[in-house]
Amino acid sequence: MPVLSPSSSSFFVFICFIIFFVTLYSSNCLAITTNAKRPRQISVNYYAKSCPQVEQLVGAITSQQFKEAPVSSPATIRLLFHDCFGCDASILIATQPGSKVLAEKDAEDNKDLRTEGFDTITRAKTLVESKCPGIVSCADILAIAARDFIHFAGGPYYPVKTGRWDGKISMASRVPYNLLHANSSVDQLITLFSSKGLTIQNLVVLSGAHTIGFAHCNNFLDRLYNYKGTKQADPSIDPRLLKALKMSCPQVGGNTDIVAPFDVTTPFVFDHAYYANLQSKMGLLASDQGLFLDPRTKPIVQSLGQDKAKFFQAFLSAMDKLAQLVPKEEEDMERNGKLPFEL
């Protein structure tokens, strides 16, 4: 570390840098987790010696949440996705009061993440800390909790690899480059996924998480009233679904809190109905329905729609891949032999 003269401009930059990290680092999760000096070794049973009961502790919270607030399932699964593309729990970091730097969770694209997902992780972290202080990262707790909810909702059970570090950088300004939107084209979906090392098959399989949960009207309003500026509805919506959605979501003046289920028949069940829905023009978002319209993704939709076991198998391996992605800047630092965030 170079010695800095207090009068130099670099000293000022250095102080700003420190303030920036202190501001973002003091969240509930990160203040008590992970040691940046241990090597990254993501594996099943990572905590076998240091906190063997971690899965039971997290499970105690997720099972209770599942009963008391079922929306915690889709909320936590979505939270994991919004954190991933670098699964480091940086989505959980709060913007400090008075800070000019907004954290990821306060980015426009993350404002509709349900509080139940955050609550689940905070509660699980608190319980885990009471038994294994300073051992388990929030990123791992999030991955375990999402798996639990998928399983409780009828989806596949899979062993979660653990040993992730919690990130210390969380900036809202990075979110737009790392998230997709309800009206993203299939090209955009494929491009972002492939930039993270995820295949077209992974994209279609992971989108199957939209078999569970809900979306706000603003995410599909254009499809109902003015598809691509035509002042008509999207022709690829089933007329009965269109009618029902229009009743819940008027073109103007609707309640912004109203949500519609992704899967009209079983919105809380993790099954492969998503793919059958797409084939019947029952996809809720344009980005979902697009997967059945594009020749690159259509055959995958058809094949997963026919075979639940195949979907489950593909889903758990895609989740495993997704949940192992680390933030790009950490990867670069590791490659260069540096430990992340050593000042």
Ligand code: HEM
């Ligand atoms: C492929 C691109 C994707 C796009 C464009 C997308 C977009 C969206 C949008 C717009 C919503 C509705 C949010 C709201 O109105 O509250 C949503 C909800 C949801 N997304 Fe995605 N998503 C994508 C992929 C994924 C993936 C890969 C997962 C998980 C592996 C996922 C899990 C969920 C879940 C579970 C919900 C329901 C949340 C709730 O009910 O609280 N999404 N997504």
